[in-house]
Amino acid sequence: MTPLEITRRHFFSRTSTGVGAAALxxxxxxxAKAAGGLPGLPHFSPKARRVIYLFQHGAPSQLDLFDxxxxxxxxxxxxxxxxxxxxxxxxxxxxxxxxxxTASSIFKFSRCxxxxxxxxxLLPHTAKAAxxxxxxxxxxxxxxxxxxxxxxxQTGFQLAGRPSIGAWVSYGLGSESDELPAFVVMVSQGLxxxxxxxxxxxxxxxxxxxxAGVKFRASADPVLYLSNPDGYEREARRRYxxxxxxxxxxxxxxxxxxxxxxxxxxxxxxxxxxxxxxxLTDLSREPEHIFEMYGPDARKPGTxxxxxxLARRLxxxxxxxxxxxxxxxxxxxxxxxxxxxxxxxxxQPSAALILDLKQRGLLEDTLVVWGGEFGRTVYSQGTLTETxxxxxxxxxxxxxxxxxxxxxxxxxxxxxxxxxxxxxxxPMDVHDLHATILHCLGVDHTRxxxxxxxxxxxxxxxxxxxxxxxxx
Numbered sequence: 440m441t442p443l444e445i446t447r448r449h450f451f452s453r454t455s456t457g458v459g460a461a462a463l464x465x466x467x468x469x470x471a472k473a474a475g476g477l478p479g480l481p482h483f484s485p486k487a488r489r490v491i492y493l494f495q496h497g498a499p500s501q502l503d504l505f506d507x508x509x510x511x512x513x514x515x516x517x518x519x520x521x522x523x524x525x526x527x528x529x530x531x532x533x534x535x536x537x538x539x540x541t542a543s544s545i546f547k548f549s550r551c552x553x554x555x556x557x558x559x560x561l562l563p564h565t566a567k568a569a570x571x572x573x574x575x576x577x578x579x580x581x582x583x584x585x586x587x588x589x590x591x592x593q594t595g596f597q598l599a600g601r602p603s604i605g606a607w608v609s610y611g612l613g614s615e616s617d618e619l620p621a622f623v624v625m626v627s628q629g630l631x632x633x634x635x636x637x638x639x640x641x642x643x644x645x646x647x648x649x650x651a652g653v654k655f656r657a658s659a660d661p662v663l664y665l666s667n668p669d670g671y672e673r674e675a676r677r678r679y680x681x682x683x684x685x686x687x688x689x690x691x692x693x694x695x696x697x698x699x700x701x702x703x704x705x706x707x708x709x710x711x712x713x714x715x716x717x718x719l720t721d722l723s724r725e726p727e728h729i730f731e732m733y734g735p736d737a738r739k740p741g742t743x744x745x746x747x748x749l750a751r752r753l754x755x756x757x758x759x760x761x762x763x764x765x766x767x768x769x770x771x772x773x774x775x776x777x778x779x780x781x782x783x784x785x786x787q788p789s790a791a792l793i794l795d796l797k798q799r800g801l802l803e804d805t806l807v808v809w810g811g812e813f814g815r816t817v818y819s820q821g822t823l824t825e826t827x828x829x830x831x832x833x834x835x836x837x838x839x840x841x842x843x844x845x846x847x848x849x850x851x852x853x854x855x856x857x858x859x860x861x862x863x864x865x866p867m868d869v870h871d872l873h874a875t876i877l878h879c880l881g882v883d884h885t886r887x888x889x890x891x892x893x894x895x896x897x898x899x900x901x902x903x904x905x906x907x908x909x910x911x
Contacts, residue, residue, distance in 0.1 A: 487844025577853020629767020657741025810839025833887025
């Protein structure tokens with residue numbers, strides 16, 4: 440061992456008889472337990488066993504989809520009152536506008552389902568699933584630009600470096616599958632303006648890297664470097680991994696670096712995935728009525744529709760946290776045209792996923808979440824005409840929906856003012872959403888922690904309350 444490899448931990452393990460062996464046994468025990476989650480979790484009986492998070496990257500307009508404000512038509516084109524805006528923070532894209540004309544939505548709304556949830560005409564398929572939806576109108580966030588806002592939603596912090604929510608769930612609850620990772624991510628491209636999306640949004644942060652999301656691609660090789668090279672048989676791979684594991688175990692014995700244990704586990708998971716992933720991603724055996732249910736893009740690999748089918752298949756196979764990122768919702772200009780195109784891609788697959796899970800008996804213990812990183816302004820960005828307008832970023836209030844395990848269906852939760860600018864009832868912030876998701880999984884968000892640099896961290900930091908009013 441070179442001097443550079445002698446760590447403080449290694450020094451104490453070598454200079455105290457028996458301490459090194461005890462520490463190694465403890466480390467290996469922790470790693471073994473982590474494969475099935477932490478001891479003592481879930482903290483209470485869960486309503487949901489898994490989460491499918493349909494993240495709409497770019498921020499859908501709540502005013503044109505969920506938050507019906509019919510009285511805005513009477514003041515269309517008029518200046519947004521200062522008493523509503525109250526000097527609140529604006530982005531650099533509209534801060535220097537000479538005026539802020541009120542832009543009512545041009546789309547029709549109707550009450551849907553037994554609960555009478557208001558939904559836009561852009562969501563005809565989602566409307567059919569209204570009795571399973573809990574539409575939250577009162578979400579708000581601290582971030583006003585895309586990257587910190589997405590990072591906040593994924594990690595509970597606006598700066599990069601914290602573990603993502605999927606990594607926290609994987610760390611706490613483990614996976615129900617021996618052949619697939621606990622946390623899987625898929626990305627699809629919409630028809631509108633797409634913001635950059637970094638892989639760190641599903642990273643494990645300071646948690647061991649085994650808890651990071653595994654990204655599935657739309658190519659013939661869904662996971663990079665998973666396939667064996669031509670002429671390299673599976674039996675040879677098995678012998679190679681056995682030899683490599685013995686070398687890694689020797690290194691782990693010397694350095695006691697938990698990342699080495701992570702590598703051993705990841706190599707083993709990759710070997711099992713070589714058999715499970717090709718079957719998982721082969722949609723050819725899906726019946727015709729499933730493709731018809733999910734819409735015209737369902738047969739095209741990498742589309743939102745195809746990824747929704749894969750999400751259901753992953754849920755069936757015990758994956759704990761499944762996250763779809765669909766880009767293209769950043770509609771600053773020509774919003775009516777752009778949002779209509781996005782909804783054509785997403786409305787039918789999203790509704791089909793709920794129906795598909797429901798008819799298989801999976802919705803009752805699967806929590807489905809749909810939403811973006813913030814909302815859109817009631818005033819128009821740029822020129823307002825009879826049929827066209829744009830909307831800037833709006834963190835003060837926006838809408839998402841949840842369905843399935845642990846939440847009430849047919850419910851509208853929270854209210855905004857007459858301009859969909861400020862929240863007037865049941866405010867819910869990002870930490871509250873995270874606390875509520877974890878609660879549905881049987882996890883007390885204040886007790887799911889990880890010690891890093893001398894502090895016990897959690898997804899919700901020092902914040903977060905469970906939204907009891909929307910729980911089933």
